Amino acid sequence: MPSHRIDIWNLTIKIIFLSQTMAGILGNFSLLYYYGVHYGESKLKPTYLIHMHLMAANTLIILSTGVPNTITAFGMKNFLSNSVCRLILYIQRVGRSVSIATTCLLSVFQVITISHKECCCKDQRVKASKYIGHSIALLWVLYMLINVIFPVYPFIKRNSKNMTSKRDFGYCSTIGRDGINDTLYSALVVCPEIFFSLLMAWSSGSMIVILYRHKLKVQHIRSTSGSSKICFESKATQSILALVSTFLAFYTLSSILQGCVALLYNHSSWLVNINRLTSLGFPCFAPFVLINCYSVVPRLSLVWIRNKISNSYFKYVNDMFLSGIQLFTLPSPSQSQYRKLREY
Numbered sequence: 001m002p003s004h005r006i007d008i009w010n011l012t013i014k015i016i017f018l019s020q021t022m023a024g025i026l027g028n029f030s031l032l033y034y035y036g037v038h039y040g041e042s043k044l045k046p047t048y049l050i051h052m053h054l055m056a057a058n059t060l061i062i063l064s065t066g067v068p069n070t071i072t073a074f075g076m077k078n079f080l081s082n083s084v085c086r087l088i089l090y091i092q093r094v095g096r097s098v099s100i101a102t103t104c105l106l107s108v109f110q111v112i113t114i115s116h117k118e119c120c121c122k123d124q125r126v127k128a129s130k131y132i133g134h135s136i137a138l139l140w141v142l143y144m145l146i147n148v149i150f151p152v153y154p155f156i157k158r159n160s161k162n163m164t165s166k167r168d169f170g171y172c173s174t175i176g177r178d179g180i181n182d183t184l185y186s187a188l189v190v191c192p193e194i195f196f197s198l199l200m201a202w203s204s205g206s207m208i209v210i211l212y213r214h215k216l217k218v219q220h221i222r223s224t225s226g227s228s229k230i231c232f233e234s235k236a237t238q239s240i241l242a243l244v245s246t247f248l249a250f251y252t253l254s255s256i257l258q259g260c261v262a263l264l265y266n267h268s269s270w271l272v273n274i275n276r277l278t279s280l281g282f283p284c285f286a287p288f289v290l291i292n293c294y295s296v297v298p299r300l301s302l303v304w305i306r307n308k309i310s311n312s313y314f315k316y317v318n319d320m321f322l323s324g325i326q327l328f329t330l331p332s333p334s335q336s337q338y339r340k341l342r343e344y
Contacts, residue, residue: 024284058283060095085172
């Protein structure tokens with residue numbers, strides 16, 4: 001490849017990495033700020049609580065993966081020490097695992113929410129709402145404990161001769177892979193990810209079927225309350241379907257590219273860069289899917305304005321408005337009164 005094409009390709013990779021990372025940080029922190037303000041005023045709904053933890057997990061992925069990859073794209077190589085590298089990889093794995101699990105939890109919970117309103121489904125919906133917070137906390141604790149095995153395992157097998165060569169990530173490198181490590185990773189991380197992906201695909205299909213049947217049953221309803229409720233449920237379900245579809249698309253493509261990188265010994269740098277960009281696709285685009293579907297941006301602006309403007313200002317504007325109304329409603333002065341005003 002000619003040198004000028006290489007320079008253009010490297011510049012393009014730098015711009016894409018920087019833009020993707022900045023957009024992901026901005027989108028996730030904006031939603032976290034919005035949900036934090038909303039949670040400070042009233043209790044979050046179960047769906048919004050899942051959104052909040054999903055954005056937190058995505059933020060961990062972007063900070064531990066997107067930022068180092070962006071710095072590496074701009075020319076800094078292996079700038080992290082071995083201990084910091086293991087910590088970064090640990091944060092990546094925890095964030096990725098929690099992100100996948102919470103996305104699956106969100107899709108399954110939405111299926112329960114929009115199910116037929118039978119007695120058993122109502123009981124399941126109430127129970128699911130009560131245990132959402134405990135389920136999310138359990139996911140965080142579980143994956144923090146599971147993923148701590150991988151940075152600790154190399155120290156246990158430090159003197160083993162079965163350790164393979166070091167693995168280079170660009171910003172750092174690690175040593176400590178063997179058959180047992182790979183088996184543990186497949187059993188504790190890869191298999192649950194595949195299970196969650198299949199469960200998300202099933203729940204997405206179930207949501208589509210339930211919405212279609214529900215639409216056929218309520219086409220004759222014309223009341224305002226019924227129409228608004230149906231519209232809200234449909235909009236919420238469509239947003240979750242869009243979110244799950246985005247995840248499945250990026251996760252499938254990233255898994256294929258990661259398999260190609262692992263199998264091809266002489267893989268090129270562009271394949272590695274595309275794999276890194278694809279792995280950051282869902283964490284960076286997920287907040288914008290939710291913002292677009294839920295119209296969070298206008299409400300976020302209103303919350304910010306409401307918190308910044310004090311009650312005294314509203315009182316001042318109200319008094320000025322009432323004074324203006326009184327001025328226009330007063331009777332017009334007579335000629336004698338007008339003459340006295342001029343003489344005065």
